[in-house]
Amino acid sequence: MISAAGFAKTWQYIQLFEQGLVCTLSLSALTVIFGFVFALFLALMRMSKIKPLSWFATAYVELFRATPMLVQLFIIYYVVFAKVSLPSFKIFGFIRFERFFPGVVALSMNSGAYLSEIIRAGIQSIDIGQTEASRSLGLSYKQTLFEIVLPQAIKNILPAIANEFVTIIKESSICYTIGVQEIMYAVSSTKGATYRIAEPLLIATAVYFCLTFPTSKIIAYFERRMSRGDKR
Amino acid sequence: MATNDEMIKVTNLCKHYYNGELKALDNVSYSISKGDVVVVIGPSGSGKSTFLRCLNLLEVPTSGSVVFDGIDITQKHYVDEQGNKVKLNIDEHRRKMGMVFQHFNLFPHKTILQNMILAPVKVKRMDPAEATEKAMQLLRRVGLEDRALAYPIQLSGGQKQRVAIVRALMMEPEVMLFDEPTSALDPEMVGEVLSVMTELAQSGMTMVIVTHEMGFAREVGKRVVFMANGRIVEEGTPEQIFDHPQSLRLATFLEKVL
Ligand SMILES: Nc1ncnc2c1ncn2[C@@H]1O[C@H](COP(=O)(O)OP(=O)(O)OP(=O)(O)O)[C@@H](O)[C@H]1O
Numbered sequence: 001m002i003s004a005a006g007f008a009k010t011w012q013y014i015q016l017f018e019q020g021l022v023c024t025l026s027l028s029a030l031t032v033i034f035g036f037v038f039a040l041f042l043a044l045m046r047m048s049k050i051k052p053l054s055w056f057a058t059a060y061v062e063l064f065r066a067t068p069m070l071v072q073l074f075i076i077y078y079v080v081f082a083k084v085s086l087p088s089f090k091i092f093g094f095i096r097f098e099r100f101f102p103g104v105v106a107l108s109m110n111s112g113a114y115l116s117e118i119i120r121a122g123i124q125s126i127d128i129g130q131t132e133a134s135r136s137l138g139l140s141y142k143q144t145l146f147e148i149v150l151p152q153a154i155k156n157i158l159p160a161i162a163n164e165f166v167t168i169i170k171e172s173s174i175c176y177t178i179g180v181q182e183i184m185y186a187v188s189s190t191k192g193a194t195y196r197i198a199e200p201l202l203i204a205t206a207v208y209f210c211l212t213f214p215t216s217k218i219i220a221y222f223e224r225r226m227s228r229g230d231k232r
Numbered sequence: 233m234a235t236n237d238e239m240i241k242v243t244n245l246c247k248h249y250y251n252g253e254l255k256a257l258d259n260v261s262y263s264i265s266k267g268d269v270v271v272v273i274g275p276s277g278s279g280k281s282t283f284l285r286c287l288n289l290l291e292v293p294t295s296g297s298v299v300f301d302g303i304d305i306t307q308k309h310y311v312d313e314q315g316n317k318v319k320l321n322i323d324e325h326r327r328k329m330g331m332v333f334q335h336f337n338l339f340p341h342k343t344i345l346q347n348m349i350l351a352p353v354k355v356k357r358m359d360p361a362e363a364t365e366k367a368m369q370l371l372r373r374v375g376l377e378d379r380a381l382a383y384p385i386q387l388s389g390g391q392k393q394r395v396a397i398v399r400a401l402m403m404e405p406e407v408m409l410f411d412e413p414t415s416a417l418d419p420e421m422v423g424e425v426l427s428v429m430t431e432l433a434q435s436g437m438t439m440v441i442v443t444h445e446m447g448f449a450r451e452v453g454k455r456v457v458f459m460a461n462g463r464i465v466e467e468g469t470p471e472q473i474f475d476h477p478q479s480l481r482l483a484t485f486l487e488k489v490l
């Protein structure tokens with residue numbers, strides 16, 4: 001099954017894995033950024049006093065959490081973007097934008113639904129007295145949100161966000177089904193060329209681990225640093 | 233028309249919960265002038281906090297008006313001196329009213345200094361260096377200048393409340409609202425907070441204070457308001473209220489707390 005010769009063969013295609021790594025990283029990083037901003041809006045909408053906004057956000061979150069990621073990805077790629085002609089250039093000289101972009105959109109829309117619930121819980125965990133003190137000092141709703149509530153909320157939900165980021169890195173592998181050249185795409189290409197499967201998968205496993213493990217560690221570090229206001 | 237030194241005029245203020253089943257405020261009218269020190273007393277659930285919080289609209293009244301410096305802040309618009317209809321921005325009025333809470337509500341992720349300069353810098357666009365200097369002066373006044381760089385969690389309850397008071401003073405408010413500022417404190421820390429408040433009252437600050445400290449109310453209050461069941465039952469000087477209660481309701485209340 002696994003052999004030194006197999007690894008040697010696979011190693012000839014290591015560049016595909018390097019590209020896959022770059023692609024997975026870009027995919028996850030963009031998803032994290034767009035997903036978070038989107039989630040923040042969703043969370044605020046869901047908590048809004050304006051009923052239609054809150055209904056929309058609730059419906060959105062429930063819909064995206066109740067359906068499979070693969071279905072969402074296919075709908076975005078094959079249905080929504082079927083009518084849109086995206087510019088076909090290559091990021092870093094190899095990532096096909098017209099496949100990459102729908103992937104980012106689908107992942108962001110999906111993780112936005114999950115992240116918004118995390119953010120909402122975080123905001124609601126902050127004592128209402130914080131908001132009242134801030135508003136009574138004359139700070140606006142927005143200033144209160146960004147100066148007082150969010151910094152404390154994000155600190156509280158950092159572990160949950162870290163988990164979601166790690167999840168995104170892993171989930172992004174699904175984008176291989178629409179031809180985004182991430183790590184699983186490298187596995188499949190290498191398999192086609194070498195007829196080896198175990199060795200490419202082992203390499204992919206190692207690469208994913210090297211991505212997700214440090215990510216959780218880095219966030220744990222920041223979490224410790226940000227908690228200094230809690231200690232005597 | 234309001235008299236010259238009338239600052240806050242509350243008229244027929246109501247705050248209802250559960251579609252009017254619970255009347256937290258029931259037709260309350262009261263007027264507060266510049267330099268007044270009004271102490272609000274009354275049993276638990278009588279509407280003291282609700283009344284105080286309606287003054288700066290932390291609580292939105294069901295009906296009635298709160299006129300502050302000639303402007304009804306419960307409305308969406310007001311008419312300015314030139315006769316133009318202007319949209320009311322509640323933030324502009326709130327910054328003229330300082331508020332001190334029972335549970336301090338300092339911002340735990342900011343140092344004492346950052347807590348104090350935040351609003352002046354963000355809201356009044358004050359220069360941070362200037363704000364810092366002002367903050368240090370105020371901290372000195374309450375004996376906490378050496379704690380400027382500490383975080384709230386590192387302070388005792390009494391120290392936190394003193395910081396909360398000077399944080400509100402940073403905005404140079406026209407009136408200070410206190411909601412049971414000493415109720416969450418250990419007994420030995422009540423004095424230090426009350427003495428800051430006494431000093432503030434002596435400096436001429438307009439104050440509205442909800443408190444259970446009857447000795448303080450009698451000593452510092454210029455007017456005392458007794459509330460029960462969402463209404464103002466009696467109002468008068470400390471002598472009138474504490475020595476000559478008119479209603480049975482007040483007499484029984486005083487018997488319990490004194
Ligand atoms: N958000 C709310 N929802 C429902 N009822 C409320 C709410 N806030 C206050 N109330 C009710 O309104 C009434 C007046 O409350 P308020 O807090 O003003 O009393 P208080 O005089 O400050 O009492 P305490 O001395 O216990 O602080 C109480 O019956 C209280 O239960």
Ligand SMILES: [Mg+2]
Pocket residue numbers: 280281282411412
């Ligand atoms: Mg109260």
